[in-house]
Amino acid sequence: MSGETTITMTGNVVNEPELRFTPSGAAVCNFRIASTPRRFDKQRNEWTDGDPLFLGVAVWRQQAEHVAESVTKGMRVIVVGKLTQRQYDDKDGNKRSSYDIQADEVAPSLLRATAVVTKATGQQGNAQGAAQANGWNQQQPAADPWNQQNAEPPF
Numbered sequence: 001m002s003g004e005t006t007i008t009m010t011g012n013v014v015n016e017p018e019l020r021f022t023p024s025g026a027a028v029c030n031f032r033i034a035s036t037p038r039r040f041d042k043q044r045n046e047w048t049d050g051d052p053l054f055l056g057v058a059v060w061r062q063q064a065e066h067v068a069e070s071v072t073k074g075m076r077v078i079v080v081g082k083l084t085q086r087q088y089d090d091k092d093g094n095k096r097s098s099y100d101i102q103a104d105e106v107a108p109s110l111l112r113a114t115a116v117v118t119k120a121t122g123q124q125g126n127a128q129g130a131a132q133a134n135g136w137n138q139q140q141p142a143a144d145p146w147n148q149q150n151a152e153p154p155f
Contacts, residue, residue, distance in 0.1 A: 005083040007101060009055060010109055011035035013075045019068035029064035031071065032056050033079060056100040057081070066120055067106050076109035 011033035019029045037050035057079055059067045071077060081103040090096050108115045 006081070007083045008078065008080045009033060009035055009053075009101065010076065010078050011053075011055075013071055013073050013077055014054065016073045017068050017071050019064060027061055027064040027068075029059045029067045030056065031067075033077060056098065057103050057106070058100060059103045059106055062120070063103075063106070070108075071106065076111065076113065078105075078107045078109050079103050080105040 012035075014032045014034050017029050017031040019027060021027055032054055034052045034054045036052040038047050039050065040046070041048045079101055081101040084100050084102055086098045086100065088096055088098065
Protein backbone atom coordinates (compact mmCIF):
# COMPACT_ATOMS: atom_id res chain seq x y z
CA MET A 1 0.00 0.00 0.00
CA SER A 2 1.48 3.37 -0.91
CA GLY A 3 2.14 6.01 1.70
CA GLU A 4 2.97 3.55 4.48
CA THR A 5 6.21 3.93 6.38
CA THR A 6 8.23 0.72 6.31
CA ILE A 7 10.68 0.23 9.16
CA THR A 8 13.38 -2.28 10.02
CA MET A 9 14.36 -2.26 13.69
CA THR A 10 16.87 -4.35 15.57
CA GLY A 11 16.43 -4.40 19.32
CA ASN A 12 15.96 -6.38 22.50
CA VAL A 13 12.58 -7.80 23.49
CA VAL A 14 11.67 -6.09 26.79
CA ASN A 15 8.67 -8.22 27.82
CA GLU A 16 7.44 -11.75 27.28
CA PRO A 17 5.40 -11.88 24.05
CA GLU A 18 1.66 -12.18 24.74
CA LEU A 19 -0.45 -14.34 22.44
CA ARG A 20 -4.18 -13.65 22.24
CA PHE A 21 -7.01 -14.50 19.88
CA THR A 22 -9.62 -12.17 18.44
CA PRO A 23 -13.30 -13.17 18.74
CA SER A 24 -13.08 -14.48 15.15
CA GLY A 25 -10.13 -16.70 16.09
CA ALA A 26 -7.26 -14.71 14.54
CA ALA A 27 -4.04 -14.95 16.57
CA VAL A 28 -2.17 -11.78 17.54
CA CYS A 29 1.10 -11.63 19.44
CA ASN A 30 2.24 -8.38 21.09
CA PHE A 31 5.60 -7.45 22.57
CA ARG A 32 7.87 -4.43 22.90
CA ILE A 33 11.41 -3.93 21.68
CA ALA A 34 14.03 -1.39 22.67
CA SER A 35 16.92 -0.12 20.61
CA THR A 36 19.66 2.00 22.16
CA PRO A 37 22.05 3.80 19.79
CA ARG A 38 25.74 3.74 20.74
CA ARG A 39 28.45 6.05 19.56
CA PHE A 40 32.14 6.33 20.26
CA ASP A 41 33.09 9.49 22.18
CA LYS A 42 36.60 10.31 20.92
CA GLN A 43 37.24 12.88 23.64
CA ARG A 44 36.53 10.40 26.44
CA ASN A 45 37.77 7.41 24.42
CA GLU A 46 34.69 5.33 25.29
CA TRP A 47 31.36 4.16 23.98
CA THR A 48 28.28 6.04 25.18
CA ASP A 49 24.62 5.09 24.98
CA GLY A 50 22.02 7.38 23.47
CA ASP A 51 18.36 7.57 24.36
CA PRO A 52 16.57 4.24 23.90
CA LEU A 53 13.68 3.90 21.48
CA PHE A 54 10.83 1.64 22.60
CA LEU A 55 8.27 0.39 20.08
CA GLY A 56 5.38 -2.01 20.41
CA VAL A 57 5.18 -4.86 17.90
CA ALA A 58 2.05 -6.67 16.73
CA VAL A 59 2.30 -9.90 14.75
CA TRP A 60 -0.78 -11.60 13.30
CA ARG A 61 -2.12 -15.04 12.38
CA GLN A 62 0.15 -18.09 12.10
CA GLN A 63 3.29 -15.99 12.48
CA ALA A 64 1.92 -14.71 15.80
CA GLU A 65 1.85 -18.27 17.10
CA HIS A 66 5.37 -18.90 15.82
CA VAL A 67 6.66 -15.75 17.55
CA ALA A 68 4.94 -16.69 20.82
CA GLU A 69 6.67 -20.09 20.70
CA SER A 70 10.09 -18.78 19.66
CA VAL A 71 10.73 -15.30 21.07
CA THR A 72 11.45 -14.56 24.73
CA LYS A 73 12.23 -11.52 26.85
CA GLY A 74 15.83 -10.37 26.42
CA MET A 75 16.22 -11.86 22.95
CA ARG A 76 17.71 -9.65 20.24
CA VAL A 77 15.39 -9.60 17.21
CA ILE A 78 15.03 -7.96 13.83
CA VAL A 79 11.54 -6.70 13.00
CA VAL A 80 10.38 -5.51 9.58
CA GLY A 81 6.96 -3.95 9.15
CA LYS A 82 4.85 -0.85 8.93
CA LEU A 83 5.23 1.98 11.43
CA THR A 84 1.86 3.02 12.85
CA GLN A 85 0.78 5.78 15.21
CA ARG A 86 -2.13 5.66 17.65
CA GLN A 87 -3.68 8.68 19.34
CA TYR A 88 -5.28 8.25 22.75
CA ASP A 89 -6.18 10.16 25.91
CA ASP A 90 -4.29 9.22 29.08
CA LYS A 91 -5.96 8.84 32.48
CA ASP A 92 -5.61 12.60 33.06
CA GLY A 93 -7.26 13.46 29.74
CA ASN A 94 -4.02 14.48 27.99
CA LYS A 95 -3.59 13.62 24.30
CA ARG A 96 -0.84 11.04 23.77
CA SER A 97 0.69 9.18 20.84
CA SER A 98 2.00 5.65 20.65
CA TYR A 99 4.15 4.25 17.86
CA ASP A 100 4.03 0.58 16.97
CA ILE A 101 5.19 -1.79 14.25
CA GLN A 102 2.68 -3.99 12.44
CA ALA A 103 5.24 -6.72 11.75
CA ASP A 104 5.61 -8.47 8.42
CA GLU A 105 8.71 -10.37 9.59
CA VAL A 106 10.28 -11.17 12.97
CA ALA A 107 13.65 -12.95 13.20
CA PRO A 108 16.33 -13.60 15.78
CA SER A 109 19.48 -11.51 15.43
CA LEU A 110 22.55 -13.66 14.97
CA LEU A 111 25.02 -10.92 15.92
CA ARG A 112 25.75 -12.52 19.30
CA ALA A 113 23.68 -15.70 19.14
CA THR A 114 23.02 -18.81 17.10
CA ALA A 115 19.67 -20.25 16.12
CA VAL A 116 18.26 -23.52 14.88
CA VAL A 117 15.39 -23.00 12.45
CA THR A 118 12.68 -25.61 12.20
CA LYS A 119 10.04 -25.37 9.51
CA ALA A 120 6.57 -25.14 11.04
CA THR A 121 4.26 -27.89 9.89
CA GLY A 122 1.09 -25.93 10.54
CA GLN A 123 -0.14 -28.64 12.89
CA GLN A 124 0.70 -26.43 15.84
CA GLY A 125 -1.39 -23.53 16.92
CA ASN A 126 -4.64 -22.16 15.63
CA ALA A 127 -7.28 -23.59 17.88
CA GLN A 128 -9.96 -22.71 15.34
CA GLY A 129 -8.66 -25.26 12.82
CA ALA A 130 -7.93 -22.68 10.13
CA ALA A 131 -4.55 -24.30 9.53
CA GLN A 132 -6.22 -27.54 8.53
CA ALA A 133 -8.74 -25.72 6.36
CA ASN A 134 -5.88 -24.02 4.49
CA GLY A 135 -4.08 -27.30 3.80
CA TRP A 136 -1.22 -26.79 6.26
CA ASN A 137 -1.47 -30.35 7.55
CA GLN A 138 -0.80 -31.94 4.20
CA GLN A 139 2.35 -34.04 3.73
CA GLN A 140 5.33 -32.01 2.52
CA PRO A 141 6.27 -32.80 -1.10
CA ALA A 142 9.61 -34.55 -1.68
CA ALA A 143 10.92 -31.59 -3.69
CA ASP A 144 10.58 -29.24 -0.69
CA PRO A 145 14.15 -28.02 0.14
CA TRP A 146 13.16 -27.71 3.83
CA ASN A 147 12.09 -31.34 3.93
CA GLN A 148 14.69 -33.08 6.11
CA GLN A 149 14.32 -36.31 4.11
CA ASN A 150 16.13 -34.79 1.11
CA ALA A 151 19.76 -35.91 0.99
CA GLU A 152 20.85 -33.32 -1.56
CA PRO A 153 21.09 -29.58 -0.78
CA PRO A 154 18.59 -27.43 -2.75
CA PHE A 155 21.39 -25.53 -4.56
